[in-house]
């Protein structure tokens with residue numbers, strides 16, 4: 165049994181330790197991290213999952229980005245502790261956070277990840293959305309939270325603060 169709650173400042177380093185465990189060393193060298201540097205995650209969307217003993221089992225964070233001039237959510241990192249993988253927790257974190265995103269006014273979400281996994285949540289390849297290099301274009305995926313929200317949204321993915 166897992167309980168989801170909004171990530172709080174006190175959770176930050178515990179979540180970082182989980183990500184260090186779940187991702188290859190050097191994860192922060194990925195180009196997606198350059199879109200996050202110095203920008204706060206989206207309030208209310210980054211979630212932690214704890215078990216009945218309050219042990220951290222999974223976490224998901226979101227950052228705001230611009231695609232061309234359109235705002236979008238950048239999903240990730242999302243990770244589940246290796247001893248808890250394959251129990252549906254990753255899917256629970258993704259579905260619950262996306263359900264929260266729409267009422268907050270977000271229309272579209274993107275990520276860099278495996279299509280075979282994220283396809284089940286409605287993510288499809290974004291052919292005309294360009295992540296900073298080096299990123300495999302096949303892994304640039306998006307889902308619309310409002311009908312047609314990705315139509316006509318193309319171009320480079322930029323930091324949310326850039327003019």
Ligand SMILES: CC(C)(COP(=O)(O)OP(=O)(O)OC[C@H]1O[C@@H](n2cnc3c(N)ncnc32)[C@H](O)[C@@H]1OP(=O)(O)O)[C@@H](O)C(=O)NCCC(=O)NCCS
Nearest residue numbers: 186242243244249250251252253254255276277278280281
């Ligand atoms: C990816 C991750 C978050 C999924 O969490 P999870 O709780 O294990 O996932 P779920 O239980 O919801 O789903 C498990 C299913 O997804 C599949 N799956 C997991 N990762 C996958 C991947 N990278 N590609 C394709 N399928 C994947 C599993 O094979 C399983 O398939 P099944 O339902 O047919 O049995 C977790 O495996 C993880 O933390 N991995 C390491 C960090 C990572 O890669 N994060 C994603 C970055 S893009």
